[in-house]
Amino acid sequence: MGHTETIDPNKPLEYQTEKSRLNILGFWIFLGAEVALFATLFATYFVLTGRLADGPGPGELFEIKGVLIETFILLTSSFTCGIAIHEMRRGSKKGLMIWFGLTLLLGLGFLYFEIEEFIHYVHEGATIQTSAYWSSFFTLLGTHGAHVSLGIGWMIMILIQVARHGLNTTTTRKAFIISLYWHFLDVVWIFIFTGVYLMGMVM
Amino acid sequence: MKLDEFFVTGDPLIYGADVSIILSMIGVVFVLTKYKKWGWLWKEWLTTVDHKKLGIMYILSAVLMLFRGGVDALLMRAQLTMPETEFLDSTHYNEIFTTHGTIMIIFMAMPFLIGLMNVVVPLQIGARDVAYPFLNAVSFWTFFMGAMLFNISFVIGGSPGAGWTSYVPLAGNELSPGPGQNYYLLGLQVAGIGTLLTGINFLVTILKMRAPGMTLMRMPMFTWSSAITCIIIIFAFPVLTVALALMTLDRIFGTHFFTMVDGGMPMLWANLFWLWGHPEVYIVILPAFGIFSEVISTFSRKNLFGYKAMVYSMVIIAALSFVVWVHHFFTMGADASVNSFFSVTTMAISIPTGVKVFNWLFTMYKGRIKINTAMLWSLAFIPNFVIGGVTGVMLAMAAADYQYHNTYFLVAHFHYVLISGTVFACFSGLYYWYPKLFNHKLNETLGKWSFWLFMIGFNVCFFPMYFLGFAGMPRRVHTYAEGSGWFELNAVASVGGVMMGIGFVILVYNIYYSIRYEPRLTTGDPWDARNLEWATPSPVPYYNFAKIPEVRGLDEFWRMKKEGKKDLDLKKDKLEPIHMPDYSGVPVIMSTFLFISGFGLVFEWIWMGVAGAIGVVITMIMRSFDPDEGYHVEVEEIKEIEEHVRREEA
Amino acid sequence: MAGNNHNKFPWNHVLGFIFSIVLTLLAVWAALYSSLSITAIVWTIVTLALLQAAVQLFMFMHIGEGEGKAQKGTIYFSAFIAVVIVAGSIWVMNAMMHSMM
Numbered sequence: 033m034g035h036t037e038t039i040d041p042n043k044p045l046e047y048q049t050e051k052s053r054l055n056i057l058g059f060w061i062f063l064g065a066e067v068a069l070f071a072t073l074f075a076t077y078f079v080l081t082g083r084l085a086d087g088p089g090p091g092e093l094f095e096i097k098g099v100l101i102e103t104f105i106l107l108t109s110s111f112t113c114g115i116a117i118h119e120m121r122r123g124s125k126k127g128l129m130i131w132f133g134l135t136l137l138l139g140l141g142f143l144y145f146e147i148e149e150f151i152h153y154v155h156e157g158a159t160i161q162t163s164a165y166w167s168s169f170f171t172l173l174g175t176h177g178a179h180v181s182l183g184i185g186w187m188i189m190i191l192i193q194v195a196r197h198g199l200n201t202t203t204t205r206k207a208f209i210i211s212l213y214w215h216f217l218d219v220v221w222i223f224i225f226t227g228v229y230l231m232g233m234v235m
Numbered sequence: 236m237k238l239d240e241f242f243v244t245g246d247p248l249i250y251g252a253d254v255s256i257i258l259s260m261i262g263v264v265f266v267l268t269k270y271k272k273w274g275w276l277w278k279e280w281l282t283t284v285d286h287k288k289l290g291i292m293y294i295l296s297a298v299l300m301l302f303r304g305g306v307d308a309l310l311m312r313a314q315l316t317m318p319e320t321e322f323l324d325s326t327h328y329n330e331i332f333t334t335h336g337t338i339m340i341i342f343m344a345m346p347f348l349i350g351l352m353n354v355v356v357p358l359q360i361g362a363r364d365v366a367y368p369f370l371n372a373v374s375f376w377t378f379f380m381g382a383m384l385f386n387i388s389f390v391i392g393g394s395p396g397a398g399w400t401s402y403v404p405l406a407g408n409e410l411s412p413g414p415g416q417n418y419y420l421l422g423l424q425v426a427g428i429g430t431l432l433t434g435i436n437f438l439v440t441i442l443k444m445r446a447p448g449m450t451l452m453r454m455p456m457f458t459w460s461s462a463i464t465c466i467i468i469i470f471a472f473p474v475l476t477v478a479l480a481l482m483t484l485d486r487i488f489g490t491h492f493f494t495m496v497d498g499g500m501p502m503l504w505a506n507l508f509w510l511w512g513h514p515e516v517y518i519v520i521l522p523a524f525g526i527f528s529e530v531i532s533t534f535s536r537k538n539l540f541g542y543k544a545m546v547y548s549m550v551i552i553a554a555l556s557f558v559v560w561v562h563h564f565f566t567m568g569a570d571a572s573v574n575s576f577f578s579v580t581t582m583a584i585s586i587p588t589g590v591k592v593f594n595w596l597f598t599m600y601k602g603r604i605k606i607n608t609a610m611l612w613s614l615a616f617i618p619n620f621v622i623g624g625v626t627g628v629m630l631a632m633a634a635a636d637y638q639y640h641n642t643y644f645l646v647a648h649f650h651y652v653l654i655s656g657t658v659f660a661c662f663s664g665l666y667y668w669y670p671k672l673f674n675h676k677l678n679e680t681l682g683k684w685s686f687w688l689f690m691i692g693f694n695v696c697f698f699p700m701y702f703l704g705f706a707g708m709p710r711r712v713h714t715y716a717e718g719s720g721w722f723e724l725n726a727v728a729s730v731g732g733v734m735m736g737i738g739f740v741i742l743v744y745n746i747y748y749s750i751r752y753e754p755r756l757t758t759g760d761p762w763d764a765r766n767l768e769w770a771t772p773s774p775v776p777y778y779n780f781a782k783i784p785e786v787r788g789l790d791e792f793w794r795m796k797k798e799g800k801k802d803l804d805l806k807k808d809k810l811e812p813i814h815m816p817d818y819s820g821v822p823v824i825m826s827t828f829l830f831i832s833g834f835g836l837v838f839e840w841i842w843m844g845v846a847g848a849i850g851v852v853i854t855m856i857m858r859s860f861d862p863d864e865g866y867h868v869e870v871e872e873i874k875e876i877e878e879h880v881r882r883e884e885a
Numbered sequence: 886m887a888g889n890n891h892n893k894f895p896w897n898h899v900l901g902f903i904f905s906i907v908l909t910l911l912a913v914w915a916a917l918y919s920s921l922s923i924t925a926i927v928w929t930i931v932t933l934a935l936l937q938a939a940v941q942l943f944m945f946m947h948i949g950e951g952e953g954k955a956q957k958g959t960i961y962f963s964a965f966i967a968v969v970i971v972a973g974s975i976w977v978m979n980a981m982m983h984s985m986m
Contacts, residue, residue, distance in 0.1 A: 047950070047951055053443070053951055053952070054366045054367070054439055054443055054444075055367075056951050056952075057439055057442070057443065057951060057952040057955060057956065058366065058367065058435055058436070058439045060948075060952070060955070060956040060959055060960070061435050061438060061439065061469060061955075061959050062435055063959070063960070063963075064469060064470065064959040064960060064962065064963035065431060065434075065435070065469045065470065065472070065473050065963075066473070067960070067963035067964070067966070067967050068469075068470045068471075068473040068474060068963060068966050068967065068970065069473035069474075069476060069477055070967075071966065071967035071970040071971055072473065072474045072477040072478070072507065072510070072970055073477055074967075074970075074971050075507075075970050075971045075973075075974035075975065076477070076481065076492065076503065076507070076974075078971065078974070078975050079500065079503055079506075079974055079975060079978045079979075080492070080498065080500060080503070083498030083499075083500065084498060085491070085496070085497035085498045086497075096913065096917060100909075100913065103909055104906070104909075107902070107905050107906060107909065108902075110905075110941065110945060111898060111901070111902040111905075111945075113945075114895070114898040114901070114902075114944075114945040115895055115898055118895045118898060160484075160488065160489075160490055161488075161489045161490060161491070162491075162497070163491060163497045163498045164491040164492060164494075164497060164498030164499045164500060165498060167484070167490035167491045167492055167499075168492065171480075171481065171484065171490070171492075185852075189856060189859050189860075193859075193860070202862075206859075211946075212946055215941050215942075215945045215946045216941075216946070218941055218945075219937075219938045219941050219942070222909075222934050222937045222938055222941075223934055223938070225909070225912075225934075226912060226930045226931060226933070226934040227931075227934075230912060230913070230916040230917075230930050231916075231927065231930070233916065233917060234916050234917075234923060234926055234927075235923070442952075442955060443952075466962075470962070470963065470966045474970065500978070502978065502981050503974075503978060506974055506977055506978060507974075510970060510973075510974070557966060557969050558969060558973070560973075561977055567981060568981055568984050569977055569980040569981050569984065570980045570983060570984050572980070573976065573977055573980040
């Protein structure tokens with residue numbers, strides 16, 4: 033950990049210090065652990081699929097329209113988040129903040145639709161206590177939703193720091209890491225969309 | 236909730252524990268106040284991010300937990316020595332074997348090994364600290380708070396009693412009402428966070444912070460074993476996190492994952508638990524293998540035989556460890572194809588393990604072997620572990636397992652692998668690396684007494700259990716009938732248990748004795764050892780290396796000594812200022828909030844759980860806004876420190 | 886990952902975005918409007934999901950940058966673990982249920 037970091041013009045700002053490089057690698061490894069976490073939730077969901085007790089089944093309640101809205105919102109937010117990092121690498125603090133702001137709004141929109149959807153299911157008699165199937169459904173999606181909420185709070189913290197200190201080795205690293213987290217949540221959603229909704233409607 | 240429900244009442248043993256806990260707390264507070272040590276405690280220990288100090292605290296906690304788990308074990312032996320004893324009733328017995336198992340695995344074996352990893356790994360790879368010193372402190376404090384949360388259960392609210400595996404429906408709300416089982420769930424959850432962070436931290440440390448020239452294939456074997464262990468931790472612990480969370484939801488929020496009604500599936504718990512549980516076994520055995528490799532190589536005065544084969548067999552063991560979990564529940568009723576598959580993968584693990592055993596033997600072959608306490612523990616490991624391993628292969632055969640399952644044969648098997656593997660390694664590593672930390676050895680005479688008592692006691696205690704298993708004695712029974720024919724072997728086992736207890740007491744006394752009377756060392760390399768941790772002076776300066784060494788091959792320090800090269804020449808070598816991280820009070824405060832949150836959930840006081848969680852979030856935000864720039868140690872100061880610690884060596 | 890060509894138009898991101906929308910619509914079509922058998926549908930939509938995950942990883946998350954090798958290794962190994970956890974649990978638990986019937 034030399035204290036005189038030399039600037040390498042071929043690398044983006046967030047890779048300039050040893051500490052940043054360590055943190056980014058560490059975060060990738062953390063994402064590996066998150067994969068194992070979500071895989072366990074998916075395994076639970078698939079094993080408990082069809083165990084409905086007296087409650088309704090997914091085929092009766094899922095509607096493709098709402099799910100597609102949520103999916104497109106999240107996909108778009110992943111895109112805007114990517115553009116934010118692109119802007120950051122152009123050295124544009126304003127660009128980063130605008131596109132991160134858009135990402136935040138889309139994230140909130142996603143949460144709104146997801147909560148609407150949950151409320152709808154509860155009205156139809158499918159709560160987390162109804163049956164093993166719905167327990168695993170709400171836990172899997174709730175964990176993803178909690179991650180999104182956490183991501184929103186975290187992104188706000190980063191935005192405050194960028195606004196205060198501008199783009200430096202620390203703030204760019206933090207912005208880059210939250211972008212990795214955000215894209216990762218999109219990856220998880222793709223599998224929820226496929227494994228939970230599409231399969232639920234097919235079976 | 237009434238006060239007599241909040242505190243556990245009615246058992247003289249518990250009142251005794253209450254009194255001793257209160258007395259020792261008063262004692263600690265009194266000593267700290269009398270000698271004005273509160274500030275010292277906060278500044279030097281509670282806020283530290285130094286990997287060596289965290290390692291010491293890990294090991295201290297682990298020894299404390301070994302005492303607690305050991306007392307549990309002796310209580311069980313006391314109950315089982317004679318048939319139809321009424322010393323402990325069945326509920327109390329259930330609680331004791333549950334806490335014994337959980338504490339020994341989660342709060343003793345893992346922190347002991349992680350403590351040694353903390354002390355040794357950065358030194359072995361020539362680094363000044365771990366990749367994320369702050370996170371390292373978070374790891375320790377979450378482990379510590381998790382352990383405390385679990386441990387207070389026996390005086391506040393009641394202990395869990397469904398076994399360390401906590402199978403449902405026994406661990407469910409109907410059969411285990413009250414806070415006991417919640418303690419298990421939340422204590423492990425809180426400690427698990429710390430373990431996962433340790434895994435990430437040390438993997439990145441080993442991948443990225445090695446001294447120049449130290450390629451992967453030049454890493455010391457203990458570092459290799461730590462790296463592989465970290466990979467297993469990273470991918471296994473999230474499974475435990477989810478499994479515990481699902482059972483917590485079942486118990487507190489009325490979901491139906493593992494319940495008997497509304498579609499729940501109790502068997503799924505066993506599946507998830509062992510998906511984590513089997514890799515966990517390798518988390519506590521691979522670092523042990525690393526320790527034995529270091530100790531055997533040093534005291535055979537030879538390099539490790541078959542270095543590459545050692546590395547590859549560990550990689551294979553790690554990969555296989557994720558595909559054998561079903562062998563823990565062969566008898567649950569899967570079909571023949573499932574059981575055969577997991578039978579074969581299980582037996583396959585014995586091949587790389589066998590390779591390692593032969594490599595240790597060949598390391599010693601034609602070596603000039605030096606016998607001391609550290610080496611004795613390593614030598615004793617080989618035959619004892621082989622007994623455990625071979626009986627493991629017997630258990631791996633699914634058809635035969637239907638006979639052994641849930642008998643004392645199994646109990647004997649896993650104690651043979653865990654004690655002669657993990658516990659012997661912890662002791663061996665403690666004797667071996669202790670001088671690095673405290674600049675004196677542990678006394679050899681006392682060490683040998685404790686070794687022989689513990690090792691012989693271990694065999695006297697657990698070897699008869701194989702035969703108790705053959706005689707049909709099931710595990711987890713609190714007593715047995717007069718005419719069962721199990722009395723003699725049980726009595727023998729109890730004698731062994733007492734011998735192990737005495738061996739442990741001597742070990743602890745040895746630490747006290749050695750601090751007072753053992754001569755201080757004049758060298759940083761008391762064993763004439765081979766790896767870089769011994770290139771530093773003892774005790775190690777807080778920045779570890781004044782100058783980062785260059786590595787040209789395996790056993791770099793040995794090479795340096797043969798070439799007569801010094802690791803540091805204060806007159807010639809050009810030193811540079813060293814960047815060090817700041818100490819921080821955030822980890823201990825954050826973990827205290829986690830404790831509060833967990834404690835609230837144990838009693839299903841949701842408001843308290845939420846309040847603690849908010850505290851955690853606030854401390855995290857505080858940390859996010861902390862610039863955390865660290866400070867530089869100037870060259871003058873380094874020179875002063877180095878001259879001071881090396882004065883006696885000159 | 887050269888730092889100086891970031892003034893260009895972010896083609897990578899736009900393409901990735903288009904890919905992910907197309908792949909999503911394809912999956913919806915395959916699942917709800919095609920006449921494939923259920924097994925074929927499952928395989929198709931799982932493959933499409935994996936492709937989409939790859940789009941995120943490679944086009945949005947810059948997985949090859951920095952410690953590219955270690956990062957890819959982590960993700961590949963975690964994919965292996967995910968398969969073990971999901972497929973293994975389904976296989977084992979179905980075998981249990983089957984022999985209980």
